[in-house]
Amino acid sequence: EPEVTQTPSHQVTQMGQEVILRCVPISNHLYFYWYRQILGQKVEFLVSFYNNEISEKSEIFDDQFSVERPDGSNFTLKIRSTKLEDSAMYFCASQMTGTEAFFGQGTRLTVV
Protein backbone atom coordinates (compact mmCIF):
# COMPACT_ATOMS: atom_id res chain seq x y z
CA GLU A 1 0.00 0.00 0.00
CA PRO A 2 1.41 3.42 -0.90
CA GLU A 3 2.51 5.52 2.03
CA VAL A 4 4.02 8.86 2.89
CA THR A 5 7.58 8.51 4.13
CA GLN A 6 9.33 11.01 6.37
CA THR A 7 12.98 11.18 7.31
CA PRO A 8 14.53 11.40 9.78
CA SER A 9 12.18 10.10 12.46
CA HIS A 10 13.97 12.17 15.07
CA GLN A 11 16.30 15.14 14.68
CA VAL A 12 18.14 17.01 17.39
CA THR A 13 19.61 20.35 16.45
CA GLN A 14 21.24 23.30 18.12
CA MET A 15 19.32 26.55 18.36
CA GLY A 16 20.12 28.77 15.38
CA GLN A 17 20.98 25.88 13.08
CA GLU A 18 19.17 25.12 9.85
CA VAL A 19 17.21 21.90 9.53
CA ILE A 20 15.63 20.21 6.56
CA LEU A 21 12.84 17.74 7.11
CA ARG A 22 12.21 15.39 4.24
CA CYS A 23 9.08 13.75 2.95
CA VAL A 24 8.28 11.49 0.04
CA PRO A 25 4.55 11.86 -0.68
CA ILE A 26 2.44 9.27 -2.45
CA SER A 27 3.44 9.42 -6.08
CA ASN A 28 0.18 10.37 -7.82
CA HIS A 29 -0.98 12.86 -5.21
CA LEU A 30 -1.33 16.52 -6.05
CA TYR A 31 -1.57 18.37 -2.75
CA PHE A 32 1.17 18.38 -0.15
CA TYR A 33 1.13 19.69 3.39
CA TRP A 34 3.20 20.24 6.45
CA TYR A 35 1.60 20.23 9.88
CA ARG A 36 3.18 20.41 13.27
CA GLN A 37 2.19 19.24 16.73
CA ILE A 38 3.90 20.74 19.74
CA LEU A 39 3.99 18.18 22.54
CA GLY A 40 0.62 17.98 24.25
CA GLN A 41 -1.04 20.43 21.88
CA LYS A 42 -3.25 20.26 18.83
CA VAL A 43 -2.06 19.64 15.31
CA GLU A 44 -1.51 22.93 13.45
CA PHE A 45 -1.47 23.60 9.75
CA LEU A 46 1.74 25.11 8.44
CA VAL A 47 1.59 25.16 4.67
CA SER A 48 -0.01 23.60 1.63
CA PHE A 49 1.68 23.16 -1.73
CA TYR A 50 0.03 22.59 -5.07
CA ASN A 51 1.22 22.86 -8.64
CA ASN A 52 4.76 23.63 -7.51
CA GLU A 53 3.88 26.58 -5.37
CA ILE A 54 2.56 27.42 -1.93
CA SER A 55 -1.23 27.60 -2.02
CA GLU A 56 -1.88 28.43 1.63
CA LYS A 57 0.23 29.13 4.67
CA SER A 58 -0.53 29.84 8.28
CA GLU A 59 0.82 32.67 10.40
CA ILE A 60 3.20 30.14 11.94
CA PHE A 61 4.89 29.74 8.56
CA ASP A 62 7.03 32.87 8.68
CA ASP A 63 10.20 33.79 6.81
CA GLN A 64 12.17 31.20 8.74
CA PHE A 65 10.26 28.43 6.98
CA SER A 66 10.38 27.36 3.38
CA VAL A 67 9.20 24.37 1.36
CA GLU A 68 10.45 22.85 -1.81
CA ARG A 69 9.65 20.00 -4.14
CA PRO A 70 12.98 19.87 -5.88
CA ASP A 71 12.74 16.70 -7.95
CA GLY A 72 9.10 15.73 -8.30
CA SER A 73 9.26 13.17 -5.53
CA ASN A 74 10.67 14.76 -2.38
CA PHE A 75 8.87 17.49 -0.46
CA THR A 76 11.03 19.30 2.07
CA LEU A 77 10.48 21.71 4.92
CA LYS A 78 13.41 23.93 5.82
CA ILE A 79 13.71 25.93 8.99
CA ARG A 80 16.51 28.44 8.53
CA SER A 81 17.42 29.31 12.09
CA THR A 82 15.75 27.06 14.60
CA LYS A 83 14.36 28.32 17.88
CA LEU A 84 13.53 26.35 21.00
CA GLU A 85 9.83 26.80 20.27
CA ASP A 86 10.24 25.00 16.94
CA SER A 87 10.56 21.75 18.88
CA ALA A 88 7.59 19.69 17.77
CA MET A 89 6.48 16.71 15.74
CA TYR A 90 6.28 17.66 12.08
CA PHE A 91 3.91 15.75 9.86
CA CYS A 92 3.92 15.66 6.10
CA ALA A 93 0.72 14.77 4.28
CA SER A 94 -0.37 14.32 0.70
CA GLN A 95 -3.71 13.90 -0.98
CA MET A 96 -5.56 13.77 -4.23
CA THR A 97 -8.37 16.22 -4.82
CA GLY A 98 -11.32 15.72 -2.51
CA THR A 99 -9.96 12.74 -0.64
CA GLU A 100 -8.42 12.34 2.74
CA ALA A 101 -4.87 13.34 3.51
CA PHE A 102 -2.39 10.57 4.08
CA PHE A 103 0.11 11.30 6.77
CA GLY A 104 3.67 10.25 7.32
CA GLN A 105 4.87 8.94 10.66
CA GLY A 106 6.30 12.34 11.53
CA THR A 107 9.69 13.78 12.38
CA ARG A 108 10.26 14.72 15.97
CA LEU A 109 12.39 17.86 15.99
CA THR A 110 14.16 18.74 19.21
CA VAL A 111 15.93 22.08 19.38
CA VAL A 112 18.46 22.38 22.21
Place this chain on the structure above:
Amino acid sequence: AQSVTQLGSHVSVSEGALVLLRCNYSSSVPPYLFWYVQYPNQGLQLLLKYTTGATLVKGINGFEAEFKKSETSFHLTKPSAHMSDAAEYFCAVSDRSNYQLIWGAGTKLIIKP
Protein backbone atom coordinates in the same frame (compact mmCIF):
# COMPACT_ATOMS: atom_id res chain seq x y z
CA ALA B 1 -12.58 31.14 10.00
CA GLN B 2 -13.50 27.55 10.57
CA SER B 3 -12.98 25.99 13.95
CA VAL B 4 -13.38 22.55 15.44
CA THR B 5 -14.33 21.86 19.03
CA GLN B 6 -13.79 18.53 20.70
CA LEU B 7 -15.55 18.31 24.02
CA GLY B 8 -13.37 16.73 26.66
CA SER B 9 -9.59 16.52 26.45
CA HIS B 10 -9.80 13.12 28.18
CA VAL B 11 -12.55 10.53 28.05
CA SER B 12 -12.40 7.42 30.20
CA VAL B 13 -14.58 4.38 29.58
CA SER B 14 -14.57 0.80 30.79
CA GLU B 15 -13.64 -1.99 28.43
CA GLY B 16 -16.81 -3.12 26.68
CA ALA B 17 -18.63 0.17 27.23
CA LEU B 18 -19.83 2.60 24.60
CA VAL B 19 -17.33 5.11 23.32
CA LEU B 20 -18.61 8.58 22.42
CA LEU B 21 -16.21 11.31 21.37
CA ARG B 22 -17.77 14.64 20.49
CA CYS B 23 -16.87 16.97 17.66
CA ASN B 24 -18.57 20.17 16.57
CA TYR B 25 -17.50 22.43 13.78
CA SER B 26 -18.30 25.99 12.83
CA SER B 27 -19.20 26.39 9.21
CA SER B 28 -22.26 27.52 7.34
CA VAL B 29 -21.40 25.18 4.49
CA PRO B 30 -20.92 21.52 5.39
CA PRO B 31 -17.23 20.79 5.12
CA TYR B 32 -15.46 17.52 4.65
CA LEU B 33 -15.19 15.85 8.06
CA PHE B 34 -12.59 13.45 9.35
CA TRP B 35 -11.58 11.52 12.41
CA TYR B 36 -7.93 10.60 12.83
CA VAL B 37 -6.37 8.42 15.51
CA GLN B 38 -2.89 8.76 16.92
CA TYR B 39 -1.41 5.91 18.93
CA PRO B 40 1.45 6.75 21.28
CA ASN B 41 4.58 7.79 19.41
CA GLN B 42 2.97 7.17 16.05
CA GLY B 43 1.60 9.19 13.17
CA LEU B 44 -1.95 10.11 12.28
CA GLN B 45 -4.17 7.43 10.83
CA LEU B 46 -7.51 8.09 9.19
CA LEU B 47 -10.39 6.39 11.02
CA LEU B 48 -13.22 7.60 8.81
CA LYS B 49 -14.42 10.51 6.73
CA TYR B 50 -17.58 12.18 5.54
CA THR B 51 -17.60 13.92 2.20
CA THR B 52 -21.07 13.42 0.79
CA GLY B 53 -23.94 10.95 0.75
CA ALA B 54 -24.91 8.80 3.72
CA THR B 55 -24.54 10.72 6.95
CA LEU B 56 -23.60 7.67 9.00
CA VAL B 57 -20.11 6.61 8.05
CA LYS B 58 -18.29 3.52 9.17
CA GLY B 59 -14.58 3.40 9.67
CA ILE B 60 -11.88 1.06 10.76
CA ASN B 61 -11.74 -0.80 14.06
CA GLY B 62 -15.53 -0.71 14.53
CA PHE B 63 -15.81 3.07 14.78
CA GLU B 64 -18.54 5.07 13.15
CA ALA B 65 -19.60 8.71 13.05
CA GLU B 66 -22.74 10.54 12.12
CA PHE B 67 -22.82 13.87 10.37
CA LYS B 68 -25.65 16.03 11.71
CA LYS B 69 -25.91 19.24 9.76
CA SER B 70 -28.51 20.79 12.05
CA GLU B 71 -26.21 20.30 15.03
CA THR B 72 -22.95 20.95 13.12
CA SER B 73 -21.65 17.80 14.73
CA PHE B 74 -19.68 14.73 13.75
CA HIS B 75 -19.49 12.61 16.89
CA LEU B 76 -17.46 9.41 16.89
CA THR B 77 -18.85 6.25 18.47
CA LYS B 78 -17.96 2.63 19.03
CA PRO B 79 -20.42 0.26 20.69
CA SER B 80 -17.88 -1.66 22.75
CA ALA B 81 -14.48 -0.30 23.77
CA HIS B 82 -11.39 -2.44 23.57
CA MET B 83 -8.11 -1.89 25.38
CA SER B 84 -6.42 -1.38 22.01
CA ASP B 85 -8.61 1.68 21.38
CA ALA B 86 -6.59 3.70 23.88
CA ALA B 87 -5.17 6.55 21.83
CA GLU B 88 -5.71 10.19 21.01
CA TYR B 89 -8.50 11.00 18.57
CA PHE B 90 -8.60 14.10 16.43
CA CYS B 91 -11.55 15.53 14.59
CA ALA B 92 -10.68 17.62 11.54
CA VAL B 93 -12.55 19.50 8.85
CA SER B 94 -11.58 20.87 5.50
CA ASP B 95 -13.23 23.34 3.25
CA ARG B 96 -14.67 21.85 0.08
CA SER B 97 -12.56 24.15 -2.06
CA ASN B 98 -9.43 24.35 0.07
CA TYR B 99 -8.34 21.01 1.44
CA GLN B 100 -6.31 22.36 4.32
CA LEU B 101 -7.29 20.55 7.51
CA ILE B 102 -8.46 22.45 10.57
CA TRP B 103 -8.01 20.34 13.68
CA GLY B 104 -9.70 19.93 16.98
CA ALA B 105 -7.57 19.83 20.11
CA GLY B 106 -7.85 16.08 20.40
CA THR B 107 -9.43 13.75 22.92
CA LYS B 108 -7.37 11.18 24.74
CA LEU B 109 -9.39 7.99 25.12
CA ILE B 110 -8.56 5.98 28.23
CA ILE B 111 -9.86 2.44 28.55
CA LYS B 112 -10.29 1.03 32.05
CA PRO B 113 -10.01 -2.74 32.48
